[in-house]
Amino acid sequence: MYLFGYKLPGMSSLLVWGALWELIGRLDLTFFVPPLSKVIATLFSIIGTPAFLSALGDTAYAFVMGVLFAVVIGVPVGILMGKNRLLDELLLPWVNIFLSAPLTALVPVLMVLFGFGVTTIIITTTLFAIWIIILNSRAGVMQMNRSLIEMAHCFGASPLEAFTKIYFWAALPEILGGIRIGVIRAVKGVIIGQLLVSIVGFGALFELYSSNFLMSHFWAVLVVLFALAFTISELLAWLERRVAFYAAKR
Amino acid sequence: MPQTKKKPVHLQEAQAADNVVSVRNVSKSYGDVEALRNLTLDFPRGQLTSLLGPSGCGKTTLLKIIAGLIEADSGEVLVDGKTVTGPGPDRSFVFQDFALLPWATVLRNVAFGLELRGVARAEREDTARRFIKDVGLAGFENSYPHELSGGMRQRVGLARALSVDADVILMDEPFSAVDEQTRRKFQEDLLSLVKNESKTFIFVTHSIEEAVYVSDQIAILLPRPSRVSEIIRPGSFRQKSVENIRRDSEYLDIVDRIWASLRSYVE
Numbered sequence: 001m002y003l004f005g006y007k008l009p010g011m012s013s014l015l016v017w018g019a020l021w022e023l024i025g026r027l028d029l030t031f032f033v034p035p036l037s038k039v040i041a042t043l044f045s046i047i048g049t050p051a052f053l054s055a056l057g058d059t060a061y062a063f064v065m066g067v068l069f070a071v072v073i074g075v076p077v078g079i080l081m082g083k084n085r086l087l088d089e090l091l092l093p094w095v096n097i098f099l100s101a102p103l104t105a106l107v108p109v110l111m112v113l114f115g116f117g118v119t120t121i122i123i124t125t126t127l128f129a130i131w132i133i134i135l136n137s138r139a140g141v142m143q144m145n146r147s148l149i150e151m152a153h154c155f156g157a158s159p160l161e162a163f164t165k166i167y168f169w170a171a172l173p174e175i176l177g178g179i180r181i182g183v184i185r186a187v188k189g190v191i192i193g194q195l196l197v198s199i200v201g202f203g204a205l206f207e208l209y210s211s212n213f214l215m216s217h218f219w220a221v222l223v224v225l226f227a228l229a230f231t232i233s234e235l236l237a238w239l240e241r242r243v244a245f246y247a248a249k250r
Numbered sequence: 251m252p253q254t255k256k257k258p259v260h261l262q263e264a265q266a267a268d269n270v271v272s273v274r275n276v277s278k279s280y281g282d283v284e285a286l287r288n289l290t291l292d293f294p295r296g297q298l299t300s301l302l303g304p305s306g307c308g309k310t311t312l313l314k315i316i317a318g319l320i321e322a323d324s325g326e327v328l329v330d331g332k333t334v335t336g337p338g339p340d341r342s343f344v345f346q347d348f349a350l351l352p353w354a355t356v357l358r359n360v361a362f363g364l365e366l367r368g369v370a371r372a373e374r375e376d377t378a379r380r381f382i383k384d385v386g387l388a389g390f391e392n393s394y395p396h397e398l399s400g401g402m403r404q405r406v407g408l409a410r411a412l413s414v415d416a417d418v419i420l421m422d423e424p425f426s427a428v429d430e431q432t433r434r435k436f437q438e439d440l441l442s443l444v445k446n447e448s449k450t451f452i453f454v455t456h457s458i459e460e461a462v463y464v465s466d467q468i469a470i471l472l473p474r475p476s477r478v479s480e481i482i483r484p485g486s487f488r489q490k491s492v493e494n495i496r497r498d499s500e501y502l503d504i505v506d507r508i509w510a511s512l513r514s515y516v517e
C-alpha cells in the first residue's frame with residue numbers, strides 16, 4: 001500500500017482499525033469495549049502471570065498433541081486411500097461428512113466419553129484438523145505420475161519402500177498444503193474445545209474473566225490468541241512456498 | 251545309460267537358452283478391448299529385438315507383461331526358462347516418460363534401482379557414477395531432473411536401467427519424447443551399447459526407420475487384437491559403421507517392405 005508516495009509496511013491498515021478501537025473505547029459507550037491502550041497495558045501485565053503461562057502451556061500442549069495425531073494418522077490414511085480403491089470407497093464418504101460436519105456439536109459427546117480434561121481437547125483438535133489432511137494426502141497420491149509407481153515396482157520396491165520413498169515424496173506438496181489448513185482448523189479446535197470444557201487453559205481464563213466482567217483481560221487474551229493463530233498460519237504458508245518451488249518443477 | 255538319457259535334455263536346454271525371453275500364447279484384454287491374442291514370440295540372447303506396430307496395437311502391454319508389471323490373462327512368459335510371476339532383478343525398464351524422481355539428484359536417480367535392491371550407499375553411488383559417465387552425463391551428478399533436457403533425462407533413465415546389471419533391458423519408446431537430433435545420437439549409442447554389453451534389449455517403437463536402424467530382429471505387430479504378423483532379421487548392414495546404415499540398400503528395402511505391410515492399418 002502507498003500513501004502520499006511512501007510505501008507503507010504490510011498490515012499498516014491495522015493502525016487505522018486500532019485507532020478506531022481506541023476512539024470507541026474512550027467514548028465510554030459500553031463497558032464491553034475498553035480502549036485498546038488499556039487492553040494492551042493489561043496484556044503486558046498478565047502475560048507473565050502464572051495463570052496466563054499455564055493456560056498458554058496447556059493450550060500449546062493440547063494443540064501440539066492434537067496436530068501431531070492428525071498428521072501421524074491423517075497422512076498415512078490419506079496416502080493409503082489414494083493407493084487403494086477399496087479403502088477409498090470405504091472411507092471417503094466418512095471423510096467428506098466429517099470435513100463439513102459441525103464438529104463443535106460433537107464436543108459435548110466427547111466430554112461424556114473422555115471426561116472434562118485435556119484428552120477431550122486433544123481429540124477435538126485432532127478431529128478439526130485431520131479430515132483435510134487426509135483429503136489432501138489422498139489427492140496428492142491420486143495426481144502423482146503412475147510411471148513412478150511402475151518404476152519402483154519394476155526395480156523391486158517393497159510396499160513399505162514404495163510408501164516411504166515414492167508416494168510420500170510425490171504427494172508432499174499436497175500433504176503440506178493439507179497440514180497448513182489442518183493446523184488453522186486445529187487452532188479453532190483447541191480453543192473451541194477449551195471454551196466448552198472451560199476448566200482447562202484459555203477456556204478457564206475466559207470463564208474467569210468474563211464471569212468477573214474483566215473486559216480488558218478478556219480482550220487481551222483474545223488478541224494474543226488471534227496473533228498466535230495468524231503467526232502459525234503465516235509460518236506454514238512460508239514453509240509451503242519453499243516446497244512449492246519443487247512442486248512446480250515436477 | 252543315464253548319460254545317453256541326459257544328453258537330449260542337455261541339448262534342449264542349450265537350445266532354449268538361446269532365447270533369453272520367450273512369450274508363449276499370451277492373451278490380454280482390458281474389459282472389452284482385446285489388446286493381445288495368443289501371442290508367441292522369442293527374444294534371442296544378446297540381441298536387440300524391436301516391437302514395431304501402430305499406436306494402440308499392444309506394444310506397451312506386451313512389454314509390461316514381460317516386465318511382470320501386468321499379468322497376462324492366459325499364456326506365460328519365460329525368462330531364462332523360468333515363468334515370470336512379477337518384476338525381477340533379471341529385467342530392467344526404461345520408461346517412455348523417464349519416470350525420474352523429481353526430488354532426487356541425478357546420482358540418486360541412477361542409483362535408485364540399486365538402492366531398492368539394498369546395495370550399500372557407497373557402493374551403489376560408485377556404480378551410478380560409472381554409468382552416469384558412460385551415458386555422457388559426467389558433471390551432472392548433483393543436478394535435478396528439471397534442470398536437464400528431455401534427452402539428458404532419458405540418459406538418466408538409461409543409466410538407471412543399466413546400473414542394476416539386468417540381463418534384459420526393456421525399453422518403451424524411449425526416444426519418442428526427445429528431439430530428432432538427440433534421437434539419432436541415442437540410436438547410434440544404443441547400437442554400440444548392444445555391441446559392448448552382453449545384454450538383451452527389447453525395444454518398443456512406432457518408428458519404422460528407428461526399428462530397422464537399431465534392431466537385430468524386428469517383430470511386426472498388427473493391431474486389434476495384436477499378433478505377430480512378421481519377423482524380420484536385417485542381415486548385411488548390421489556389420490557396417492553407423493554412418494553407412496541409412497544408405498544401405500537392404501536397410502531401404504526393409505523400411506519399404508515394412509511400410510507396405512503396415513500402411514493398410516493406418517487410418
Ligand SMILES: Nc1ncnc2c1ncn2[C@@H]1O[C@H](COP(=O)(O)OP(=O)(O)O)[C@@H](O)[C@H]1O
Nearest residue numbers: 280283284285304305306307308309310311312
Ligand atoms: N489400462 C488400460 N485400460 C484399458 N485399456 C487399455 C489400458 N492399457 C491399454 N489399453 C488398450 O489396449 C490397447 C493396447 O494398448 P498399448 O499396449 O498401450 O498399445 P501401444 O503401446 O502399442 O500403443 C489399446 O487399445 C489401449 O487403448
Ligand SMILES: [Mg+2]
Nearest residue numbers: 309310311423
Ligand atoms: Mg505404448
